[in-house]
Structure formats: structure tokens, C-alpha cells
Amino acid sequence: MSETKAVIRLSPLAREFYLRDPIVVARELMGKRLIRETSAGICGGRIVEVEAYLSQRDPACHASRGMTNRNAAMFGPPGHAYVYMIHSRWCLNAVTEPAGVPSAILIRAIEPLEGVELMHQRRRTDIVRDLARGPARLCEALAIDRTYNGWDLTAGRELWIADDPDAHLRPPRIVRSGRIGISSAQKRLLRFFDSESRFVSGARKLHAR
DNA sequence: CTACCGATTGACT
DNA sequence: GTCAATCGGTAGA
Numbered sequence: 038m039s040e041t042k043a044v045i046r047l048s049p050l051a052r053e054f055y056l057r058d059p060i061v062v063a064r065e066l067m068g069k070r071l072i073r074e075t076s077a078g079i080c081g082g083r084i085v086e087v088e089a090y091l092s093q094r095d096p097a098c099h100a101s102r103g104m105t106n107r108n109a110a111m112f113g114p115p116g117h118a119y120v121y122m123i124h125s126r127w128c129l130n131a132v133t134e135p136a137g138v139p140s141a142i143l144i145r146a147i148e149p150l151e152g153v154e155l156m157h158q159r160r161r162t163d164i165v166r167d168l169a170r171g172p173a174r175l176c177e178a179l180a181i182d183r184t185y186n187g188w189d190l191t192a193g194r195e196l197w198i199a200d201d202p203d204a205h206l207r208p209p210r211i212v213r214s215g216r217i218g219i220s221s222a223q224k225r226l227l228r229f230f231d232s233e234s235r236f237v238s239g240a241r242k243l244h245a246r
Numbered sequence: 247c248t249a250c251c252g253a254t255t256g257a258c259t
Numbered sequence: 260g261t262c263a264a265t266c267g268g269t270a271g272a
Contacts, residue, residue, distance in 0.1 A: 124254045
């Protein structure tokens with residue numbers, strides 16, 4: 038039986054969602070919807086992989102050596118984006134904890150659900166699995182660049198995160214691992230991903246729960 | 247100003 | 260599995 042699903046505008050997660058311990062926020066961002074709206078249309082999908090970067094005792098965090106022009110958004114209020122460039126590519130984070138406490142969640146991969154054709158155009162690939170598997174691919178698919186550094190993700194326009202109305206149908210199977218591309222601190226299991234998802238980047242080496 | 251380096255990706259063995 | 264392109268951010272002279 039097929040049903041035509043009404044196109045509803047998903048409400049953004051509130052600021053309080055992000056005003057918590059980053060590890061809690063990271064876990065709870067799993068399965069949420071990342072949504073991007075431009076004049077070309079809406080696109081987005083289900084978050085299947087994230088990493089936490091902590092304000093305390095985390096040398097891998099960009100803010101670990103104090104505030105600079107690049108990482109200033111991490112020191113701002115929760116629920117805003119921190120967008121940075123690495124190897125000439127953009128990556129998207131959601132800032133957590135109160136202003137002045139620099140922590141963030143790197144959004145590493147989504148399962149494309151909406152506006153898939155638009156993502157294909159931006160990524161110039163026919164392979165759905167490659168559209169947003171990895172933080173920089175995700176930003177290219179969603180047309181996210183430095184103009185979204187500091188963007189308020191709770192405003193519900195252009196770029197935001199919302200509850201997935203279908204979350205009860207397919208709860209993510211969440212497992213943890215060391216973060217990708219981080220040489221130090223591999224013992225810290227700050228990467229969260231859905232072990233059932235094909236749209237996850239990197240190795241599947243998992244440490245359940 | 248220069249030098250070094252990276253929360254990556256895509257191409258290749 | 261390996262490897263290097265590529266360029267802005269950062270630190271240091």
C-alpha cells in the first residue's frame with residue numbers, strides 16, 4: 038500500500054537541545070534530519086554519523102588552543118553552525134554548550150532522503166552512496182560553505198536540524214568508535230554512527246554502545 | 247612575509 | 260589497502 042506523504046515543514050530543534058553535554062547531543066543527533074533550503078529547492082536527509090569535539094582535555098578540538106578567527110563560532114551560543122575548511126573542503130558542525138564553552142558536533146554523513154536529484158547535481162556523481170558520505174561531501178551536496186559559519190540552526194530557514202517524523206520506523210543502531218582522521222586520542226570513542234547504514238564514511242570498526 | 251600542516255577526498259595498486 | 264593534491268589557517272620570523 039502506498040501513500041502520498043504530505044510535504045510538511047519540519048520544525049527546527051530548539052536551542053536547549055544543543056545546550057547540553059556534547060556527548061549527549063552527539064548521540065541524540067543520530068537519526069535527526071538535516072535540512073537545506075535554497076532557491077533551487079529543499080534537500081537533506083537522516084544523520085547517520087557524527088563526532089564530538091570537546092571543550093575540555095581534547096587536543097583534537099580546534100578550540101583546544103584558544104579562540105582564533107577560524108574557530109570563533111565554537112565559542113558562540115549553542116545551536117549555531119561552525120563551518121571550517123580542511124584540504125580545500127568545507128565541513129559542518131553544530132555548536133554545543135553555553136557561549137564561551139567551545140564544543141561542537143561534526144556532522145559526518147547523512148542518508149539522502151529529500152532533494153536527491155539536487156545533491157547529484159552539486160556532487161556531480163551518479164552514485165547515491167557517495168552524495169553525503171563524509172563531512173566535506175555532505176557540505177558539497179548541501180551547498181554549505183563559509184557563509185554558513187555562525188548560522189543559527191534553530192531559525193528553521195536555509196539550514197537547520199529537525200526531528201525525523203519517521204524515527205520510530207527505523208531507530209538508528211548507534212555504535213561508537215575513535216574519530217576519523219585523528220591520530221591522537223584514538224582511545225576516546227567520540228564517533229557515533231549507525232551500524233546498519235550504508236551511508237557511513239570510514240571504517241566500521243565498532244565498539245558497541 | 248614564509249613555512250608548515252590538516253576533523254578529506256578521489257584516484258590508484 | 261596506499262597516497263598526494265590543494266589551499267586557507269596558523270604560528271613564527
